[in-house]
Amino acid sequence: MRIILVGYGVVGKGVTTIITRKYANNTSDYGFNPKIVAIADIDGAVINPRGLSPQKLEEIKQKGFPISKDPDFGQPNITALEVIRTVEAEVVVEVTPVNIKNGEPAISHITEAFKTGKHVVTTNKGPLALAMPALTELAEYNNVYLRFSGTVGGGTPMLEFAKRCLAGDKILAIRGILNGTTNYILTEMSQNRISFQEALATAQKLGYAEREPSMDIDGFDTACKVVILANWIMNKKVTLKDVDRTGIRDVTLQMLDEASKRGNTIKLIGAIDGDKPTVKPTEIAKINPLCVSGVLNAVTFSTEYAGEQTLIGRGAGGIETASAVLRDLLDIRHRLANRLLS
Amino acid sequence: MKKIVMKFGGTSVGTGENIRHVADLVTQYAKDCKVAVVVSALAGVTNSLLEVACQAKKSDVKHIENFTKKLLQKHIEAISTAIISKQIQKEVSQITEKTISELEKVLTGICYVGELTAKSKDYVASFGERLSAPIVWGAIKDHKLETQWFTGKDAGIVTDSNFGEAEPLMNYTTHLIRERVDPLLEKGVVPIVTGFIAANQDGVVTTVGRGGSDYTATILGVALQVDEVWIWTDVDGIMTTDPKIVPSARMLPQLSYQEATEMAIFGAKAMHPRALGPVIKENIPVRIRSVFHPENEGTLITKEADAKFTEVVKAVALIKDVAMINVGGAGMVGAPGSYAKVFEVLGKSGINIMMISTAVSEANISMVIRRNLVGRAVSTLEIALLGKGLVSEVTAEDDVAVVAVMGANMKGTLGVASKIFSTVAKAGINIRMIAQGSSELNISFVVKEKDGPTVVRAIHEAFGLDKI
Numbered sequence A: 001m002r003i004i005l006v007g008y009g010v011v012g013k014g015v016t017t018i019i020t021r022k023y024a025n026n027t028s029d030y031g032f033n034p035k036i037v038a039i040a041d042i043d044g045a046v047i048n049p050r051g052l053s054p055q056k057l058e059e060i061k062q063k064g065f066p067i068s069k070d071p072d073f074g075q076p077n078i079t080a081l082e083v084i085r086t087v088e089a090e091v092v093v094e095v096t097p098v099n100i101k102n103g104e105p106a107i108s109h110i111t112e113a114f115k116t117g118k119h120v121v122t123t124n125k126g127p128l129a130l131a132m133p134a135l136t137e138l139a140e141y142n143n144v145y146l147r148f149s150g151t152v153g154g155g156t157p158m159l160e161f162a163k164r165c166l167a168g169d170k171i172l173a174i175r176g177i178l179n180g181t182t183n184y185i186l187t188e189m190s191q192n193r194i195s196f197q198e199a200l201a202t203a204q205k206l207g208y209a210e211r212e213p214s215m216d217i218d219g220f221d222t223a224c225k226v227v228i229l230a231n232w233i234m235n236k237k238v239t240l241k242d243v244d245r246t247g248i249r250d251v252t253l254q255m256l257d258e259a260s261k262r263g264n265t266i267k268l269i270g271a272i273d274g275d276k277p278t279v280k281p282t283e284i285a286k287i288n289p290l291c292v293s294g295v296l297n298a299v300t301f302s303t304e305y306a307g308e309q310t311l312i313g314r315g316a317g318g319i320e321t322a323s324a325v326l327r328d329l330l331d332i333r334h335r336l337a338n339r340l341l342s
Numbered sequence B: 001m002k003k004i005v006m007k008f009g010g011t012s013v014g015t016g017e018n019i020r021h022v023a024d025l026v027t028q029y030a031k032d033c034k035v036a037v038v039v040s041a042l043a044g045v046t047n048s049l050l051e052v053a054c055q056a057k058k059s060d061v062k063h064i065e066n067f068t069k070k071l072l073q074k075h076i077e078a079i080s081t082a083i084i085s086k087q088i089q090k091e092v093s094q095i096t097e098k099t100i101s102e103l104e105k106v107l108t109g110i111c112y113v114g115e116l117t118a119k120s121k122d123y124v125a126s127f128g129e130r131l132s133a134p135i136v137w138g139a140i141k142d143h144k145l146e147t148q149w150f151t152g153k154d155a156g157i158v159t160d161s162n163f164g165e166a167e168p169l170m171n172y173t174t175h176l177i178r179e180r181v182d183p184l185l186e187k188g189v190v191p192i193v194t195g196f197i198a199a200n201q202d203g204v205v206t207t208v209g210r211g212g213s214d215y216t217a218t219i220l221g222v223a224l225q226v227d228e229v230w231i232w233t234d235v236d237g238i239m240t241t242d243p244k245i246v247p248s249a250r251m252l253p254q255l256s257y258q259e260a261t262e263m264a265i266f267g268a269k270a271m272h273p274r275a276l277g278p279v280i281k282e283n284i285p286v287r288i289r290s291v292f293h294p295e296n297e298g299t300l301i302t303k304e305a306d307a308k309f310t311e312v313v314k315a316v317a318l319i320k321d322v323a324m325i326n327v328g329g330a331g332m333v334g335a336p337g338s339y340a341k342v343f344e345v346l347g348k349s350g351i352n353i354m355m356i357s358t359a360v361s362e363a364n365i366s367m368v369i370r371r372n373l374v375g376r377a378v379s380t381l382e383i384a385l386l387g388k389g390l391v392s393e394v395t396a397e398d399d400v401a402v403v404a405v406m407g408a409n410m411k412g413t414l415g416v417a418s419k420i421f422s423t424v425a426k427a428g429i430n431i432r433m434i435a436q437g438s439s440e441l442n443i444s445f446v447v448k449e450k451d452g453p454t455v456v457r458a459i460h461e462a463f464g465l466d467k468i
């Protein structure tokens, strides 16, 4: 399967690492042969229809050069959009930075891929949070697949669990801790009895939080994931602006102490329960299976017949998220094979 | 008096001088034959028309003006050298200007609508021949011959509405052509018909697609029941091989339809098999000959190859833009339908297989396809078949070429294959794959591309093709 990788950051590198470590030279064992034929980032691209060797590219990047400086296959003057349009491939893996203002450049990348008959796997929440109903319709119209496991739960298969394992049941509500950074901050505050500002500073020092932390602490990241869950699992046509959202800036030590006296704690919970999806700091029992600490994520699906099911796992990380990309690629491969042989 | 359709290709009418030369030839033959002429567009014009039409979808009107100005200039130049009489020059120039101004309107329309349908594409493409035919007409008239030019549509070539690749309604076409063109021919007038273009029953312009003007010539030949169809071109005829590879390559005086078809498929610079269709049915011979060496008889293509000409092998061709795909897996052995799955997957992806070879063990199948499709072919085969217990490996070699050895008399002659392969072995070259159709008209095999010319030269020599 020929793949165009758009974005060669943490997740992009994770994808190439897994493909080279696991699949290269083991095609017949796995019955799957993913081949990266182009990688595009902001400074051009490398293109080789026979498949690229990521090792060499990593060395180029480590020396501080853009990958398009590759002497054999580098093309410094081509944009990601042109690569998507012109390079032959089955799938585009879109892993550029998230943008929740207008979803670009990812929305353009994804729609261009659709127009040229290419399937898309993305880990980028931006386009989905802003335009998920539109993008799923376009994918269907063009007879291609759009997959995005890595957007919610990182490597933890939250979307597939609900969609596949709970098929046949009815999911009534979804509640979850969907952002590792805020969960780390809240855990630090209550366990070490420090203020929000101090906990944020620690998180930033450890690399859990960005220098510009609004995306996480104001609940945007969680809200994006709620939108994806609502659309994909509960068939609700909602976008980011439909989410009722409150971040954790105003959670105080005092509030945490009081909750603790009741055997509870405060977590940033994203929920789809009733009409309006919400994101807000919520008091939950410490014995609730949802109540995980540190950077962990957790989600509870309330179903009509099977009761409550909770999934816990690491919600982010380059290699974890890349593993979700591979899962999506295999899913697309499986569906394409059925199409070709039906 | 012999009746002949003569078709002149793009290079033959490429410049004013060449057109003048074409008129000389027609005049010469018209002395003792009834001649009908089919002309292509001036070399390069059809492609440039299609290009500008594609661009017109998005480009500005300025671009179109530039294009039509250049096109007019090119044709006016041709007119001034092809035709001597000022009076006729003027007449042809007026037709040309009128036609180009119509083209400009069409292109502008496409530009504003922003859409290029197959229908409008055919219409734009038709201008190439609509511009060349009047110049040829003028040049022949200049020789004091009576002549009249027709578009394919006006001549009476009626096709289905499959734009870009239209098929003639042969009986209806014959009926109309006999009514409109034949009487002129009988009166000694030289009819000139634009190649490539025709019209559907509603009069909407179509093009015949693959085979092009050659196809028009054979359609006309059949309708007019001519004695021969002559395809005038820039080569002397069909050669034993590409003279660029073997300088001592020879021209073949005669071939059967079957051999010519086979050679065209294998890339010999000859007619498209589609164009041969009409004449095969009616058994009308086709002659391919050079405008630049009219003293040579060229290659005559007929039903049966000449009995005098009994060479077992007649030609050897090298086909370069190909790749070989190997699909292998122990699971394929004895599994019913395993090959069918391979073909189904390639078929569904629109990939045509040119050559197939399998082992009796069934553990492997090799195929040759066009090189530009190799990435898609490998990828789709892997997606569909890998890891299901059937296929364990799909590999490709894109540095290969096919060598095709052809000749109708290979059929039933013992030892041809062994002579071919021992010749290749003597040259120290490894054969990657072999296939022979059961028609026994050819044996094809795959070698590394770099070895291709050596193999072709060796076979050409071994079978004495330079002495034909």
Ligand SMILES: NC(=O)c1ccc[n+]([C@@H]2O[C@H](COP(=O)([O-])OP(=O)(O)OC[C@H]3O[C@@H](n4cnc5c(N)ncnc54)[C@H](OP(=O)(O)O)[C@@H]3O)[C@@H](O)[C@H]2O)c1
Pocket: A006, A007, A008, A009, A010, A011, A012, A040, A041, A042, A043, A080, A095, A096, A097, A098, A099, A105, A123, A124, A125, A126, A150, A151, A154, A315, A316, A317, A318, A321
């Ligand atoms: N990291 C995680 O744990 C994780 C988990 C889940 C989801 N995600 C999502 O996955 C996506 C990728 O994350 P990441 O951590 O890999 O980000 P990253 O390290 O910042 O990498 C982003 C890559 O995209 C490239 N890029 C930026 N603008 C581009 C453009 N206009 N055209 C083409 N390429 C462009 C960047 O190129 P330069 O390097 O040249 O700037 C870089 O290679 C993000 O949307 C993120 O939210 C990440």
